[in-house]
Amino acid sequence: MNISILEIGAKRFGTNASSLRLLGGFDQNVYECQLHKNLIIKFLSSEHHSYTTIKAELNWMNYLSSNGLFITTPIVSQIGNLIEEVQTDQDNYFVIAFEKAKGTIRQDIEHDFSLIHNWGKVMGKMHYLAKNYLQDQPNHYKHWNEEKIIIEYQENAGQTILKKWNWFLEELNKLPKDEQSYGLIHHDLHHQNFHVYKEEIIVFDFGDIEYHWFVYDIAISMYHAIQTIPSSDKRKKQEFAIRFYETFLEGYLEENSLNKDWFSYIPFFLRYRQIYSYIYLLNYLKVDNAQPSILSALRNMKSNIENDIPVIEF
Template identity: 45%
Template sequence: MNILDKLPIDKVITEYEIIPTDIKLLGGFENNVLECIGQDKSIVLKFYTTQKYSIERIKAELNWIRHLQGADVIVTSPIPTINGELIVTACNIFNQKYHVVAYEKAKGTPVNDMNSNEWDDHLFYIWGKTMGKMHVAAKSFQFSNDIFKTLQWNKEDIIVSPPELGKTIHSQWNKFISQMKQFPKDPHSYGFIHHDLHQQNFYLDHNELVLFDFGDGIFHWFANDIAISLYHAIQSIQANEQKKRKEFAMTFLSSFIRGYMRANQLNEKSLLKIPFFINYRQIYSYVYFINYLSVEQKKQVQVTNMLKKMKNNIEKHIPYLNINDNDIKSLL
């Protein structure tokens, strides 16, 4: 079945005056992001399953986006329906409900990997500076008490790991969780983060990053946000090229942290947690995939091989990236 047949297109075609013959799939983890033409311009439709996202959660995300705009962070704005609504609730033929939000299409161009001409120190500097501005903005943003409680890192569904992990990974996962529970929280090192600011979640436009996809935002340590960006940036180099990966990581972090510090100050103790969060991201990603990949996705050869490699590396304690405290100190 075509993915478009699984999403409730008919209702949003009316709500946004979309040209039905000009709809294409952009992707998204659940194949839930579409690009189309509506109200005389390109728009991006994101379908949020009601199982995972409440109306209140999406409203908080939209308020956060509005707050970032006031903090000199360039983001894609939500677009109202013809009736002025920012959120549409729709239901498809399988009775799966979705909340739908339309966003402006980001200006600029994608910068997906090291083959891009823009994949350089200057990009990494801008990337870091942009994240620093987001973290500064997080310190002045107010969530409702209910949303604040549900968006804490230890309230995610995956924190209670599924039995499919196996004993070894389950044990390692719990060790990471236990360690983080001991980490101090203060407004200078802990707050609301993007939680997925990799190179496919922004465009480059005239020396500025245009950010999108804030659906994974959560309260966590700022150092984790930095580690996540490095975790995904390093995927531009083959996993077996460990020397190149280490060299790239040091180059990336040197520029990224320099840019970050222009916007927000993060102390050395916090930055030294980056290696920890790099390895945490590896096991987090594996647990996330086990939880949220569909049965169809897990059957794909490429996905099966990826999960096997991840499982092997985690069970054998193979670090995702060989950097340590001294490497981080050398950059400060």
């Protein structure tokens, strides 16, 4: 990233570029301040983000926090702004900052069913709050079919996958929508997007929020949890998937009600997440610089999609 952008953005939040350490993020745009260990700074290109959508994301996070969920709290700049805009002759970025989440990512989730239960509770609470929040909010959140990868023709995916992709989009367009089943979702609540501190889950990375079916949010968490079990051990993968599903839903249903008919769509949304992830990576991953393990995973995803091999027989 342009050093001028880093320097100006860091200064707006009371630090300097030399104190920033790259943490990552899909766009390699998330930094930790080494002078202020509780500060995370995120740089968002105006090419892909707008002030309005970023403000809506921060408003949602503040709303969740004020209603009892543990969220990485947005931090204001030196002059009291939640969002700072930084420009050079070549680039234009929005800069936002957060309090660093206490605790750590829980890497080994295979046998941690207490965590999975709490994970379900957190999502259930989010969905419950979403049902009320959006009734009084300006419509600054995109719907599922307004995403760039859905609007644009995905010719680079190949004709076989493109045909299957279009089938999923057609099926999604047929699904009913009401405030009890369709609303604002996190859209990426896997176990790498929250910390665990004293058994409490602290959620971060709300950059993908959008209107979608609540059951899809559940399927997303399940999809990424299943990926932690080696595909070579099909029995273990199957047993974990069932146990995860049962435990996660126990927690979820303690906080939010969802018509049981929607749970029959879990296999559909698991398959959809697989093809969505493949197309997303194909569009936004810098494949030329990707590690061999990533390229291997992409080849496996492509093969599974083309041959109708589901993530799990569920």
